[in-house]
Amino acid sequence: MNEYKALIEKLFEQAKDKGITEMEAYFREGESFSVNVFKGSIEDYKLSTSMGLGFRGFYHGKIGYSYTEKVAEDSIESLIRDVIGNASVNDNEDDDVIFEGAEEYQEVITYNEKLDEVTEKAKIDFAMEMDSKAYAHDSRVKVCQACVFSSGTSNTILMNNKGLYLSEKSNGASSYIVVTAADGEEMSTGVDFMVSNDFTRYNAVKMAHKAVEEATRMLHAKPVKTGEYKIVLDPVVSADMLSTIQSMFSARAVQKGVSMLKGKLNSKVASVCVTIVDDPFLKDGMGSASFDGEGVPTKFKKLIENGVLTTYLYNLKTAKKDGVTTTGNASRESYKSTIGIAPSNLYIQKGEKTFEEVIAYVGDGLYLTDLDGMHSGFNTISGDFSLGAKGFIIENGVLSRPVNQITVSGNYFDVMKKIEMVGSDLKFTFGSVGSPSIVIESLPVTGV
Amino acid sequence: MLDKNIINDVLLAAVSTGGDFAELFIEDTFRNSMSYIxxxxxxxxxxxxxxxxxxxxxGTNAIYAYTNSFKKEDLILTALKAASAISGIKTDLHFNLTNHEIDNIHSYEILPETVDKKDKLDIMKLAYDSAYNYSDVISQVSIGLQDQNQKIAIANTDGLYAEDQRVYCRITINSVAEKNGEMQTGGQRPGCxxxxxxIKNLDIKxxxxHASQTAVTMVNAGYVDSGTYPVIIDNGFGGVIFHEAxxxxxxATSVAKGTSVFAGKxxxxxxxxxVTAVDDSTMKNEWGSSNxxxxxxxxxxxxxxxxxxLKGYMIDRLNGMRMNMPSNGASRRQSYRFAPTSRMSNTFIVNGNSTLDEIIQSTESGVYAKQMGGGSVNPATGDFNFAVLEGYMIKNGKIDKPVRGATLIGKxxxxxxxxxxxxxxxxxxxxxxGSKSGSIPANVGQPAIRVASITVGGR
Known part of the structure; x- marks a missing residue:
């Protein structure tokens, strides 16, 4: 790492000579491994070692960005040239800020050394076991489409010429399985996934069985009659929707006039049982971090408390424009990214009722386990959605037959106001957005 | 791009444990992106x-590894690490890297990275002003300008050595119309x-x-009634349904696995x-082409x-071996970070004999999807779901009121x-x-088509 720190110092020195005043570098290096098993043999096997350097700085009072994946001395010239070129056309009136650093950062554990001790063989065996256990679990399993295990480690340095130097070592792993079950002409797909940097939490048999059961229980699904239904959204489905529309909380979207939450601060935007939090300190959270993309300490916050919008998500630039302090939500996906805004771990806080109690409470309605077309049938600005759905009928307080080929439509901002209950079964998506089961008063469903 | 002796040694290291084929993909790409909001x-x-x-x-098992390092020792190490996934004895491969000369049919005049950024900004400003001033209900406009200069070299143990250069430019225009607290969007995104x-030859204004017109039309539209209708899907981006579904x-990626509904057919x-459909990666200067x-x-x-x-598939080398069919030059990848596999390039339905007017006139009642949005497909079942960005009802053979919120659902x-x-x-x-080997430029296309009946989700 010292080798790269020295290179960055050299870059800063030469940039200063060229007229760049304040500047910052973001360096990341990492290793990754991924295996995909198909029908008992390795279909994909992938290894990588990679690195990149992002650079930004002020030239004549305006900020410019550049990056390179050729992290070497002969790249310094182009990094500086591009920052100057980009800053020279920057006519943005809002002030960018390079952060001098803070006194205190809350420690967040993002590295598990035990994961780096897990051998490639153990990871391959895990994927192999998922594959074989899936076929063995049910004769209706037609094909196990993918059995993937991935892991990676990375080191990040964020440093500037205002005294900030932060570094982070982190690792992570994830796995997923996709199963197609068939019964005659009938076909359906089931999925299970796991995200954790603790290898002992991965259970191949459990994941394989879950995916198979999810696929088989949907066989012979049929539509329901068109009408209004009380709806229970599965945690992952609800979290997926929240994830798709999360930019509504971004102060940038609000300032640009592309968030429906514009002008709604301190007013009721959801029903009283809805509290949405952004928690960067969540244990095992994919979005957990002690500092954000600008080096600002992260913090826990409620975005919606008992239905009332309490804050937007800010980085330094948008906070300065609104005359508030940043919420520590500057995002920087990689050294290639410019600074944006993103939540850390974003989730709807859980309630008290178990899933069974939620279904019993609903009595009659629909439990939706799948919404298709989230990136097409869901307008992330207006909140309008019209999505293909699958799930189960809820009858007399219990689940009955499977349902498919229906569409459910509505507006997310209406839905938030029509949430009657949240369950206790908080679950996260493959990313860092979570939700418990939620009950929606009613939505129009098109079937037969 | 990399010394041939180094390439040679890395390829040999890659087959040192019994691999029967190895390939190197070397990439050096310059990118610029600007956004104006x-x-x-x-x-x-x-x-x-x-x-x-x-x-x-x-055999038909594949291993992939990548690194940013250009140092010989790091490359050899990466190759050996990848090779260690195979346990065998060194394959006796003999090859001489021979230059494979390429005739660049996708010529360019102005390398985008040499264009003054101020000139690029002026074009974005023109786009912004034209879109914003189109109507009072336009509340926000965002413009993106991206260019890329990708240089690649490919070498393999068959002795192939080939270089290519791909220069891309694209402008994206997105308009938002707002009325009575509701927002609708419209967009245009030409690329080449x-x-x-x-970019210079485009009629930016x-x-x-056009982008704003779509947003304004849709913000004034009522919701479509869901149901089953004949649907006319207009040309251009309408081809996204054929592409996805x-x-x-x-x-070949899905055909070789037997998971495709078209396998064995x-x-x-x-x-x-x-219906006649073609994938043509040789079209001069088209977004999805390459030499x-x-x-x-x-x-x-x-x-x-x-x-x-059904006449054919898009086939890459590896899946070709699995299917016992030769590659037809359809293997693509986003970057050096991805193993290549069979992908689409410029995929389209070819012209038929009707005119759009005839199709509309012969439709008693239905939906006219003038512009499609994005969508998704379940690859196993073929179930798809696509948003209609700009849609109209058809009544008595004529285009009637605009409708919003329509999605097309089917198999x-x-x-x-x-x-x-x-x-x-x-x-x-x-x-x-976006697919297995990353996100790549692809053209979708078609003339206007009519689907006799399709489920339309709405309200």
Whole structure:
């Protein structure tokens, strides 16, 4: 790492000579491994070692960005040239800020050394076991489409010429399985996934069985009659929707006039049982971090408390424009990214009722386990959605037959106001957005 | 791009444990992207992607590794690490890297990275002003300008050494209209495998106004009533349904696994006889074209479906071996970070004999999807779901009121049989196609088509 720190110092020195005043570098290096098993043999096997350097700085009072994946001395010239070129056309009136650093950062554990001790063989065996256990679990399993295990480690340095130097070592792993079950002409797909940097939490048999059961229980699904239904959204489905529309909380979207939450601060935007939090300190959270993309300490916050919008998500630039302090939500996906805004771990806080109690409470309605077309049938600005759905009928307080080929439509901002209950079964998506089961008063469903 | 002796040694290291084929993909790409929102520059980024991918085959098993390092010892180490996944003895491979000369048919005049950023900004300003001033209800406009200069070299243990250069430019215009607290969007996103002359020759004002026109039309539209209708899907981006719901099933990636509904159906009727579909990666300067594919094979024009009969697939080397069919130059990847596999390039339904007017006139009542949005498909079942960005009802053979919130829902293979009219107005539109080997530029296209009946989700 010292080798790269020295290179960055050299870059800063030469940039200063060229007229760049304040500047910052973001360096990341990492290793990754991924295996995909198909029908008992390795279909994909992938290894990588990679690195990149992002650079930004002020030239004549305006900020410019550049990056390179050729992290070497002969790249310094182009990094500086591009920052100057980009800053020279920057006519943005809002002030960018390079952060001098803070006194205190809350420690967040993002590295598990035990994961780096897990051998490639153990990871391959895990994927192999998922594959074989899936076929063995049910004769209706037609094909196990993918059995993937991935892991990676990375080191990040964020440093500037205002005294900030932060570094982070982190690792992570994830796995997923996709199963197609068939019964005659009938076909359906089931999925299970796991995200954790603790290898002992991965259970191949459990994941394989879950995916198979999810696929088989949907066989012979049929539509329901068109009408209004009380709806229970599965945690992952609800979290997926929240994830798709999360930019509504971004102060940038609000300032640009592309968030429906514009002008709604301190007013009721959801029903009283809805509290949405952004928690960067969540244990095992994919979005957990002690500092954000600008080096600002992260913090826990409620975005919606008992239905009332309490804050937007800010980085330094948008906070300065609104005359508030940043919420520590500057995002920087990689050294290639410019600074944006993103939540850390974003989730709807859980309630008290178990899933069974939620279904019993609903009595009659629909439990939706799948919404298709989230990136097409869901307008992330207006909140309008019209999505293909699958799930189960809820009858007399219990689940009955499977349902498919229906569409459910509505507006997310209406839905938030029509949430009657949240369950206790908080679950996260493959990313860092979570939700418990939620009950929606009613939505129009098109079937037969 | 990399010394041939180094390439040679890395390839030998890659097959040192019994691999029977190895390939190197070397990439050096310069990128620029600018975004302009709300009357000022939002961000500009410039950079260089640089890396090397190593692929090894043992039978039909494949291993992939990549690194950003260009140092010989790191490359050898990466190759050996990848090779260690195979346990065998060194394969006795003899090869001499021979230059494979490429005739660049996708010429460019102005390398985009040499264009003054101020000139780029002026074009974005023109787009912004034209879109914003189109109507009072336009509340926000965002403009993006991206260019890329990708240089690649491919070498393999067959002795192939080939270099290619791909220069891309694209402008995106997105308008938001707001009325009574509701927002609707419209957009245009032309792109090309060419130099900056492509952007200079565009009628920016017209494109920008078109984007705003869609947003304004839709913010004034009522919701569509859901139900089953005949649907006319207009040309250009309308081809996204064929791309997503059928095209992916014609890629060897899913055919070789037998998971595609089109597997084992060559020579069979898979679509209405009005349908002929082609994937052509040789079209001059088109968004999805290239001289060679990302494993160094010359690209081709491939007839996929002819008069409703399944004629062929898009095939890469590895899946070709699995299927016992030769590659047809369809192997693509986003960058050195991805192993290549069979992908679409410029995929379209060819012209039919009707005119759009005739199709509309012969439709008693239905939905006219003038502009499609994005969508998704379940590859196993073929179930798809696509948003109609700009839609209208058709009443008594005439275009009636605009409708919003419509989504088209169905199964890819079933829809192909239900196409009962095909117009003569073929057009292409540009998209980024995301799949196993990353996100790549791909053209979708078609003339206007009518699907006899399709489920329309709405309210």
């Amino acid at each position: 709300g009357g000022q520059l939002e961000s500009t980024q410039s950079g260089r992607d640089f890396g090397i991918g190593i692929r090894i085959f043992k 495998l060419a130099g900056f002359e492509f 017209e494109l920008a106004e 059928c095209g992916h099933g014609l890629e 060559l020579g069979q009727q898979v679509a209405s006889e009005l 060679i594919d990302d494993e160094g094979s010359k690209t081709q024009r491939k007839v996929l479906i002819e008069n409703g009969i 890819g293979d079933k829809i192909l049989h239900k196409i009962d009219m095909v117009a003569d107005n073929l057009a292409m539109d540009q998209g980024m196609c």
